[in-house]
Amino acid sequence: MPLPRAFFARPTPLVAQELLGKVLSHHTDEGDCSGIIVETEAYLSEGDPSAHSHRGLTPRNQAMFGPPGHAYVYFTYGMHFCFNVVTREKGIGEAVLIRALQPLTGIDLMKARRKMDNPKLLASGPARLCQALAIGREQNGCDLTQVPLTIEEHTVAPFEMIVTTRIGISVAQDLPLRYYIKDNPYVSKK
DNA sequence: GACCAGATTGTCT
DNA sequence: GACAATCTGGTCA
Numbered sequence: 001m002p003l004p005r006a007f008f009a010r011p012t013p014l015v016a017q018e019l020l021g022k023v024l025s026h027h028t029d030e031g032d033c034s035g036i037i038v039e040t041e042a043y044l045s046e047g048d049p050s051a052h053s054h055r056g057l058t059p060r061n062q063a064m065f066g067p068p069g070h071a072y073v074y075f076t077y078g079m080h081f082c083f084n085v086v087t088r089e090k091g092i093g094e095a096v097l098i099r100a101l102q103p104l105t106g107i108d109l110m111k112a113r114r115k116m117d118n119p120k121l122l123a124s125g126p127a128r129l130c131q132a133l134a135i136g137r138e139q140n141g142c143d144l145t146q147v148p149l150t151i152e153e154h155t156v157a158p159f160e161m162i163v164t165t166r167i168g169i170s171v172a173q174d175l176p177l178r179y180y181i182k183d184n185p186y187v188s189k190k
Numbered sequence: 191g192a193c194c195a196g197a198t199t200g201t202c203t
Numbered sequence: 204g205a206c207a208a209t210c211t212g213g214t215c216a
Contacts, residue, residue: 041208050208060201077209078198084208097208127209168208 002150008068012087012094016042017179019085019096021156023104026133027148031109033133035101035123036154039180039187041166043084045093048177050169053093063141065093071149073130073140080127083135085144085151099167099178100124102186103132125188159184 003022008015017040025034043051052061052074063072064086072084072095084095101123103110110122110132123129130136135149142149160182165173167189180187 043208052208055202058202074208075200076207078200078207080209082208099208125210166208170207 002145002147002152003069005067005069005145008085008087008144009089010087012042012044012096013177015085015087016040016096016177017161019098019151020161020179020181021154021159023152023154024098024101024129024133025105025150025152026135028134030134031106033106033109034104035129035133036104036156037098037100037151038102038184039098039100040178041097041099042177042179043095043097044177045088048172048175050166050172050175051093051095053095057093061093064095065091066141069144071135071139071142071144073135073137073142075137077127081130081136082126083130083133083139097126098129099126100180100186100188101129101132102184120185124186 019037019040022037023034045053053064057065067090068086070086084097086095088094103122114132123132144151162180162182163176164178166178
């Protein structure tokens with residue numbers, strides 16, 4: 001059962017925290033892949049100059065201003081995709097960046113896509129998990145409450161959450177908006 | 191394990 | 204024309 005849209009239509013930091021332990025799954029012609037979300041970051045519309053939406057709506061980031069529960073996929077560094085989940089309401093421009101997954105099903109397919117064997121490196125980074133799950137431009141604006149791309153409830157062992165500052169940005173580096181599962185080996189960085 | 195350079199292109203100024 | 208919400212593979216230890 002995919003999470004209902006109401007789950008995403010809430011404050012972004014809260015959604016980012018509660019996405020930890022949920023499962024992201026992608027059904028494709030090649031097969032099904034899924035992974036447990038172990039690391040997220042929140043990007044806000046106000047007081048957060050590092051968010052893509054900070055300078056207003058552009059053709060690139062318009063999915064970020066779309067309705068909640070949809071995907072915002074962007075291309076960066078000339079070779080990488082990053083996957084975000086839109087939150088709040090249409091027109092606000094906030095999202096949660098999914099930074100790392102713990103591979104759950106379709107691991108062999110992920111290994112083939114990534115051309116790697118080490119399960120710890122399959123999806124432990126925003127660009128890595130996109131490659132592992134075959135997420136690209138076609139998934140931009142995709143509705144996450146329906147197949148083929150969904151986020152679902154999952155039962156996991158109780159875990160401790162760590163809150164730190166975000167990674168890979170040049171401004172607003174002091175905001176504590178990154179969340180991850182403590183001691184999980186699939187988190188991209190400590 | 192830590193540190194560093196290179197890849198490579200869409201997007202905005 | 205500069206730069207970016209990154210990853211990989213190299214070197215050195």
